[in-house]
Amino acid sequence: MKTIYLDNNATTRVAPEVVEKMMPYFSEYYGNPSSMHMFGGVVGKQITEARENVAALINADPGEIIFTSCGTESDSTAIYAALQSNPKKRHIITTRVEHPAIKNLCEHLAKTGYRVSWVPVDREGRLDMDYLAHRMTEDTAIISIMWANNETGVIFPVEKIAQMAAEKGIAFHTDAVQAVGKIPVDVKKSGINMLALSGHKFHAPKGVGVLYVKKGTKFAPFLIGGHQEKGRRGGTENVASIIGIGKAAELARKDLADGEMDRVRSLRDRLESEILEKIPNTLLNGSREDRLPNTLSVSFEYVEGESILLMLDQLGVCASSGSACTSGTLEPSHVLRALGVPFTAAHGSIRFSLSTYTTPEEIETVASELPPLIRKLREMSPFWKKGASCSIQ
Amino acid sequence: MKTIYLDNNATTRVAPEVVEKMMPYFSEYYGNPSSMHMFGGVVGKQITEARENVAALINADPGEIIFTSCGTESDSTAIYAALQSNPKKRHIITTRVEHPAIKNLCEHLAKTGYRVSWVPVDREGRLDMDYLAHRMTEDTAIISIMWANNETGVIFPVEKIAQMAAEKGIAFHTDAVQAVGKIPVDVKKSGINMLALSGHKFHAPKGVGVLYVKKGTKFAPFLIGGHQEKGRRGGTENVASIIGIGKAAELARKDLADGEMDRVRSLRDRLESEILEKIPNTLLNGSREDRLPNTLSVSFEYVEGESILLMLDQLGVCASSGSACTSGTLEPSHVLRALGVPFTAAHGSIRFSLSTYTTPEEIETVASELPPLIRKLREMSPFWKKGASCSIQ
Numbered sequence: 078m079k080t081i082y083l084d085n086n087a088t089t090r091v092a093p094e095v096v097e098k099m100m101p102y103f104s105e106y107y108g109n110p111s112s113m114h115m116f117g118g119v120v121g122k123q124i125t126e127a128r129e130n131v132a133a134l135i136n137a138d139p140g141e142i143i144f145t146s147c148g149t150e151s152d153s154t155a156i157y158a159a160l161q162s163n164p165k166k167r168h169i170i171t172t173r174v175e176h177p178a179i180k181n182l183c184e185h186l187a188k189t190g191y192r193v194s195w196v197p198v199d200r201e202g203r204l205d206m207d208y209l210a211h212r213m214t215e216d217t218a219i220i221s222i223m224w225a226n227n228e229t230g231v232i233f234p235v236e237k238i239a240q241m242a243a244e245k246g247i248a249f250h251t252d253a254v255q256a257v258g259k260i261p262v263d264v265k266k267s268g269i270n271m272l273a274l275s276g277h278k279f280h281a282p283k284g285v286g287v288l289y290v291k292k293g294t295k296f297a298p299f300l301i302g303g304h305q306e307k308g309r310r311g312g313t314e315n316v317a318s319i320i321g322i323g324k325a326a327e328l329a330r331k332d333l334a335d336g337e338m339d340r341v342r343s344l345r346d347r348l349e350s351e352i353l354e355k356i357p358n359t360l361l362n363g364s365r366e367d368r369l370p371n372t373l374s375v376s377f378e379y380v381e382g383e384s385i386l387l388m389l390d391q392l393g394v395c396a397s398s399g400s401a402c403t404s405g406t407l408e409p410s411h412v413l414r415a416l417g418v419p420f421t422a423a424h425g426s427i428r429f430s431l432s433t434y435t436t437p438e439e440i441e442t443v444a445s446e447l448p449p450l451i452r453k454l455r456e457m458s459p460f461w462k463k464g465a466s467c468s469i470q
Numbered sequence: 471m472k473t474i475y476l477d478n479n480a481t482t483r484v485a486p487e488v489v490e491k492m493m494p495y496f497s498e499y500y501g502n503p504s505s506m507h508m509f510g511g512v513v514g515k516q517i518t519e520a521r522e523n524v525a526a527l528i529n530a531d532p533g534e535i536i537f538t539s540c541g542t543e544s545d546s547t548a549i550y551a552a553l554q555s556n557p558k559k560r561h562i563i564t565t566r567v568e569h570p571a572i573k574n575l576c577e578h579l580a581k582t583g584y585r586v587s588w589v590p591v592d593r594e595g596r597l598d599m600d601y602l603a604h605r606m607t608e609d610t611a612i613i614s615i616m617w618a619n620n621e622t623g624v625i626f627p628v629e630k631i632a633q634m635a636a637e638k639g640i641a642f643h644t645d646a647v648q649a650v651g652k653i654p655v656d657v658k659k660s661g662i663n664m665l666a667l668s669g670h671k672f673h674a675p676k677g678v679g680v681l682y683v684k685k686g687t688k689f690a691p692f693l694i695g696g697h698q699e700k701g702r703r704g705g706t707e708n709v710a711s712i713i714g715i716g717k718a719a720e721l722a723r724k725d726l727a728d729g730e731m732d733r734v735r736s737l738r739d740r741l742e743s744e745i746l747e748k749i750p751n752t753l754l755n756g757s758r759e760d761r762l763p764n765t766l767s768v769s770f771e772y773v774e775g776e777s778i779l780l781m782l783d784q785l786g787v788c789a790s791s792g793s794a795c796t797s798g799t800l801e802p803s804h805v806l807r808a809l810g811v812p813f814t815a816a817h818g819s820i821r822f823s824l825s826t827y828t829t830p831e832e833i834e835t836v837a838s839e840l841p842p843l844i845r846k847l848r849e850m851s852p853f854w855k856k857g858a859s860c861s862i863q
Contacts, residue, residue, distance in 0.1 A: 080509055082509065084502070084505055084507065087501075087504070087510075088500060088501065088505075090497055090500045091496040091500060096493075096496045096497055100489075103488075104485075107483045107484060108477075108480075108481065109481040111480070112481075112788070113779050113780075113783075113790070114477065114779060114782070114783045114787075114789070116477075116788045117480075117788075146538075146540070146705065146708070147705035147706060148706075149693055149696070149706075150539070150693055150705060153694065153695070177695050177697075178695040178704060181694050181695055181704065182694045185694050275706075277706060282496060282710060283706050283707065283710070283711075284539065284678065284710075284711050285677065300542055300546055301542075301571075301574050302545070302569075302570050302574055303571070304570075311542045311570065312539065312541070312543060312571070313540060313668075313670060313676050314676065315540075316676050316677075317676070318676075318677050318711075383506065386506050387506075389507070390507045390508050390509075397506070398506065
């Protein structure tokens with residue numbers, strides 16, 4: 078059975094070109110870039126090239142790129158850097174729909190003497206900008222707001238927020254893990270201070286991330302150790318994966334320029350319209366307009382998302398209910414709760430996330446398999462018959 | 471020109487068996503182990519197996535193994551976990567010869583309200599156990615002492631130290647990055663609380679490490695995010711590299727059982743005796759007995775280590791002066807200074823570090839190339855002629 082992988086917001090296939098580029102750096106050119114011999118030097122040059130490629134993808138200077146081990150490390154580094162650089166400020170602003178990398182960290186900080194403001198979102202997942210504006214104070218050390226949401230794909234106006242933060246002299250960080258590679262990201266234009274991205278969300282391997290730190294932004298390292306990354310991140314460089322993320326950035330930049338994401342968007346739109354048309358009592362989660370081109374979050378009333386996933390799995394279709402990082406519980410995700418998705422519908426939420434490898438045939442298959450699957454599950458549900466007649470917005 | 475790689479304490483070749491085992495997890499089974507679909511489940515099983523293999527290498531329980539991104543992250547996690555679990559204690563004990571992952575972190579903590587005791591070593595690099603014993607107080611939150619030194623290979627009596635710490639109720643962490651894979655490490659027997667290891671020091675790729683945390687030890691996560699590693703380390707698992715370190719651990723365990731490290735030791739001993747015999751005014755750094763089987767640190771008087779490295783490099787021989795992590799400066803390393811190696815000799819220090827891939831022919835080549843190389847460099851040195859007649863211990 079062929080796998081139809083529509084869980085690309087959880088993680089992606091490593092591009093074959095990326096694997097090919099990484100290979101020699103395992104068993105052939107395996108030197109430590111910190112070593113003085115030529116053998117280490119070969120590796121150092123490749124890291125420089127990777128840094129340039131990653132910088133180009135987000136329009137940063139190579140010197141502003143710090144390689145880390147993942148998006149979570151990049152996010153932690155950004156938050157702690159701001160707090161340590163502003164030791165007297167005890168206030169953090171973030172949103173109610175952040176990834177656990179920010180959400181759980183801020184909840185932890187809230188228990189250790191920091192005050193955290195959680196900006197709400199509306200029914201379509203859009204940020205309450207007035208709420209945000211009113212929370213900015215002289216005590217605010219950092220504003221951390223994601224560029225795009227991992228579950229709904231909703232895009233926040235980070236450029237506007239960066240400008241508001243700059244006017245107040247507050248550091249602004251964005252978790253752009255889901256945005257980079259899917260939509261144009263331009264740090265120079267946006268004026269943000271720090272940005273986190275993760276390789277495995279755009280066809281680089283897991284285990285490598287990046288923190289962009291705008292020149293002039295106050296910074297303090299999170300991982301203290303050797304002199305690597307100009308003293309901004311200790312630990313021997315993850316050479317092969319850094320070379321991998323460099324190649325993946327090069328490919329992503331080309332794809333964005335070539336309109337590849339428009340193709341992905343049209344596939345997503347096709348899946349969306351087929352589902353909404355053919356399956357009654359189905360809700361789209363999040364704004365239709367301000368949204369990543371690859372993401373579709375829908376809620377099927379009166380069915381359990383986990384049951385849908387299991388049945389899809391039997392057909393070789395990989396999708397997600399809630400975010401992968403919080404799966405393992407049957408609670409609706411904090412994101413869908415923040416949007417106010419009705420409880421019965423939130424339980425039946427499925428996220429389909431496409432990639433550049435997704436084909437029209439795959440979308441066709443899912444679009445035709447899904448309606449009978451949902452029908453079957455609903456027929457088994459004690460709530461379906463009595464609930465079906467109620468109309469829901 | 472064939473490379474003779476004798477810089478294995480800096481980093482190692484990834485074993486071909488390890489690369490082979492990792493490969494399918496890039497572009498074929500690339501699922502997120504947190505995902506509910508089978509595709510993620512395949513990966514989860516492999517991570518379980520890797521955890522068992524790493525646990526077996528150090529005689530831990532699999533539940534005591536936390537995968538991290540590197541030795542530095544493991545070390546930081548251990549230190550911060552102890553400090554956070556003992557918020558009233560403000561004292562740390564470590565040594566003067568730690569790797570920068572501990573040294574620089576403790577120097578940072580010393581600036582932020584912690585008191586740090588730096589245990590000295592003698593001329594052979596052995597720890598001053600009396601000094602250590604007298605520094606343990608009720609205020610001591612953690613003792614962090616490396617298992618084996620990266621530059622000299624000197625092995626510390628960590629089992630005895632663990633016992634002393636346990637008697638005083640103080641948490642004991644060891645940076646065992648250089649020990650694991652080279653000598654038997656048994657955490658159950660030693661009774662230590664936490665232990666850091668790094669994959670790329672024993673033929674796994676760079677970018678993956680482990681923190682062992684003994685069951686019952688007070689712990690707090692350093693990377694806060696998703697639920698991964700049972701909530702002890704956020705961030706999507708570095709799947710391929712974790713599978714890689716599992717395979718490398720399996721190979722290392724087999725090699726240790728088969729006496730492979732005795733073969734490496736005999737090669738190291740041969741290189742050592744050839745050098746000390748054929749090259750006058752040469753000093754061995756560190757204890758001859760309590761030492762890793764693969765490490766040889768020697769100081770050649772009246773020559774610069776960097777010049778030796780450059781000339782070796784031209785012959786295809788990779789070695790190191792000082793530790794790779796602090797190279798880039800011409801200062802003698804803090805380790806050699808702590809041993810009291812005379813200034814003129816410390817500048818001419820070279821570390822040769824062998825591995826299971828080192829051959830007798832390679833050792834033969836280096837042993838024959840080195841004497842004329844040092845002679846040539848000394849002939850160019852203004853200090854050589856007048857210094858040569860002085861006898862040095």
